[in-house]
Amino acid sequence: MSAPAGTASKRSxxxxxxxxxxxxxxxxxxxxxxxxxxxxxxxxYEEIGLxxxxxxxxxxxxxxxxQAEVERLREVMRLRNLLGVSLEELKTLLTAEEARAEVRxxxxxxxxxxxxxxxxxxxxxxHIDRQLELVRHRSAELQRLEQxxxxxxxxxxxxxxxxxxxxxxx
Amino acid sequence: MSAPAGTASKRSxxxxxxxxxxxxxxxxxxxxxxxxxxxxxxxxYEEIGLxxxxxxxxxxxxxxxxQAEVERLREVMRLRNLLGVSLEELKTLLTAEEARAEVRxxxxxxxxxxxxxxxxxxxxxxHIDRQLELVRHRSAELQRLEQxxxxxxxxxxxxxxxxxxxxxxx
DNA sequence: TCTGATCTTTACGTTCACGTAAGCTTTAGC
DNA sequence: GCTAAAGCTTACGTGAACGTAAAGATCAGA
Numbered sequence: 001m002s003a004p005a006g007t008a009s010k011r012s013x014x015x016x017x018x019x020x021x022x023x024x025x026x027x028x029x030x031x032x033x034x035x036x037x038x039x040x041x042x043x044x045y046e047e048i049g050l051x052x053x054x055x056x057x058x059x060x061x062x063x064x065x066x067q068a069e070v071e072r073l074r075e076v077m078r079l080r081n082l083l084g085v086s087l088e089e090l091k092t093l094l095t096a097e098e099a100r101a102e103v104r105x106x107x108x109x110x111x112x113x114x115x116x117x118x119x120x121x122x123x124x125x126x127h128i129d130r131q132l133e134l135v136r137h138r139s140a141e142l143q144r145l146e147q148x149x150x151x152x153x154x155x156x157x158x159x160x161x162x163x164x165x166x167x168x169x170x
Numbered sequence: 171m172s173a174p175a176g177t178a179s180k181r182s183x184x185x186x187x188x189x190x191x192x193x194x195x196x197x198x199x200x201x202x203x204x205x206x207x208x209x210x211x212x213x214x215y216e217e218i219g220l221x222x223x224x225x226x227x228x229x230x231x232x233x234x235x236x237q238a239e240v241e242r243l244r245e246v247m248r249l250r251n252l253l254g255v256s257l258e259e260l261k262t263l264l265t266a267e268e269a270r271a272e273v274r275x276x277x278x279x280x281x282x283x284x285x286x287x288x289x290x291x292x293x294x295x296x297h298i299d300r301q302l303e304l305v306r307h308r309s310a311e312l313q314r315l316e317q318x319x320x321x322x323x324x325x326x327x328x329x330x331x332x333x334x335x336x337x338x339x340x
Numbered sequence: 341t342c343t344g345a346t347c348t349t350t351a352c353g354t355t356c357a358c359g360t361a362a363g364c365t366t367t368a369g370c
Numbered sequence: 371g372c373t374a375a376a377g378c379t380t381a382c383g384t385g386a387a388c389g390t391a392a393a394g395a396t397c398a399g400a
Contacts, residue, residue: 027367029376039377044358062366062377082312084254087357100326107329114333121330128326132319139316142252142309149302156270156298159277160291163284197397199346209347214388232347232396256386 024055024064031065035073042073050076050091083134093134096127194225194234201235205243212243220246220261253304266297 028039035042045051051073054063080090103120106112198209205212215221221243224233250260273290276282 027376028378038359040358040360043378048357060365060378078311078315081254082308082315084251118330118333121326121333125323125326125330128319128323132316132323135312135316135319138252139309139312141248142305142312145249145252146302146305146309149298149305153295153298153302156291156295160288160295163288163291197346208389210388210390213348218387230348230395258386 022066022068024066026065026067026070028054028063028065031070031073034070035077037073037077045073045076045087048087048091050087050094083138093131096131099127100124192236192238194236196235196237196240198224198233198235201240201243204240205247207243207247215243215246215257218257218261220257220264253308263301266301269297270294 026034028042032039032042042051046053051069054065054069057063076090076094079093080087083090083093085093103124106120107117196204198212202209202212212221216223221239224235224239227233246260246264249263250257253260253263255263273294276290277287
């Protein structure tokens with residue numbers, strides 16, 4: 001049960017002439033395989049706004065992606081697994097990410113006043129800090145758990161050694 | 171939305187004479203409040219075998235718990251939150267925990283042969299190792315994420331300082 | 341003993357995160 | 371241009387993890 005990645009790929013992986021690497025040449029199935037998930041999940045994530053709609057899709061046509069989208073998807077799934085939050089919460093977290101991207105875009109332009117730039121950066125910092133706080137909290141708790149398990153393990157091993165020593169002191 | 175812990179407790183917390191601390195004197199609502207969850211969840215966990223049935227309950231009567239059960243429940247919820255596994259998987263993990271408890275019980279008895287003791291300890295060690303591997307994996311990944319976020323944060327702060335320096339060099 | 345808060349079981353409802361099927365269209369290779 | 375594979379939308383189905391409502395039993399305190 002649950003074998004989402006059929007390893008057999010009948011159709012060749014689309015030679016993708018115009019090998020510009022940023023020309024959208026990946027179909028949803030390809031993306032799904034590369035990210036180890038399913039097309040349904042990708043469409044679902046797009047539907048709830050967790051992923052942006054496929055870039056420049058002529059209505060009625062198939063979705064086409066670039067490698068960048070694959071990586072974004074993998075990152076989303078990574079965060080989903082690690083943070084243990086709902087997709088809705090994850091969305092707000094990633095929306096913050098988007099904002100940061102927008103900040104970078106703005107910062108690269110010349111016609112933005114210093115005042116505005118500082119504001120943007122401040123906001124971005126706030127987002128990062130909120131994420132960081134969440135991650136740090138979980139990370140710390142997990143490390144505590146790890147520590148506790150290590151202790152337990154140590155004790156068990158000690159007992160076992162004691163037993164072995166007493167058993168055969170040959 | 172989601173305010174499971176009504177802070178108002180009308181009835182006094184049951185003076186619990188026989189203050190033996192291990193005489194079951196906590197009702198399901200008390201346990202729920204202490205563990206910051208709901209009675210429904212406790213019953214559900216008992217139903218699927220994630221928690222043992224309430225100790226020594228005369229059929230038809232109310233469930234009664236001790237402080238130990240509260241702590242166990244809190245631990246279960248902690249693991250649920252941190253490990254991000256299904257309750258079913260969590261159950262098998264905790265079943266291993268149970269086995270370890272049983273090992274301790276056996277080990278405290280005199281009439282168990284060394285051979286058997288070593289076996290039990292070996293098995294327990296195996297369980298611990300499997301848990302530890304899982305925890306370590308997640309912990310490491312989370313730390314990586316934390317590290318990445320820290321880097322991002324640093325860069326943002328540097329940019330902000332650069333901007334401030336250039337803005338008002340008074 | 342009586343009373344109201346709390347608990348009991350039973351059972352149906354709900355939300356999330358997708359899975360799956362149907363019917364049709366697009367795409368890629370020949 | 372034809373065809374099979376893959377994709378499209380729409381919509382209903384599903385499993386997990388509880389929420390909620392009903393109808394009655396139990397419990398603690400006066």
